[in-house]
Amino acid sequence: MDATSAAYIGMGLCAAGFFGAAIGIAYIFAKTIETVGRQPNAEARVAKYCWIGFALVEAIALYALVIAFIIMP
């Protein structure tokens, strides 16, 4: 296997990083829905932190994308 094809395989493996972000985003929204269900009048406050957390977790998945770009042949 030459270096170029190994780099392509590595780029593919970077997609595994999305697994963790998927779990994280699922957790955030599950907990948000649960919280709003328990206390509907707290929705505005909870939703704000929900979106901040969503963007922070999503960015971690995109770090994997950046690594994929870095090793792109």
Add this chain to the structure above:
Amino acid sequence: MADKESPLHHFELHPIIDIHLGGLDLSINKAIIAMWIGMAVVYGLFMVVGKNGASMIPGKLQSMLEMSLEFIKGMVKEFIGDEGMKYFNFVGTLFFFILCCNLIGLIPGSYTITSQLVVTGTFAVIIFVMTLIIGISKHGGHFFSILVPPGVPKIMIPVMVPIEIISMLARPISLSVRLFANMTAGHTVLAVLFGLGLSAPMWIGWLPLGFTVIINGLEIAIAVIQAYIFTTLTCVYIGDVIKLH
């Protein structure tokens, strides 16, 4: 990979007007024009419409501007505190400039300057140096107690200080890479979907083209959320060095 078909092709910059001063390459390209348009939009909205053209009975545009400024004001108050109003101008400008640049990038044919690491990196480094200057000028030598979290036993201090230094230094990196990666990823996904839609046969090609509409809507949301996250984290970092835990 750098051929015409690559989804990263539209991030390449080609000079429109060549300017070379000494060894410096100051060519005008699409990114610079997009940045100028962003500045002009922010200036025009706030100086021409929001300040000089303001009337007692606000119209639709003026109420929108005032509401968004109130929103930023609430954010600054919440994360920095009352003495944070000094930094309201900076945070507000940062938010609207990043937001305008993100949204301008979604117009076909234009360019997203926040998809360049050099732009977001400059923002992040300026914010990082600014927080250091604010902290040192406010607290003097006492500022370095930020490196020791409260309630840590004395024996753990030699372990905690390097960890805190690393986490401080990671802030500008994560701040810049987050915005850059979000913008780059969104536009790459759009380019890939358009490529699929154009290369697929007619009976299935409508599917990826339809998805681009949905992804465009998501991208508008991401543009707003990322500008919000960037300024929120700026406020959190400034608040950190002002309050020292």
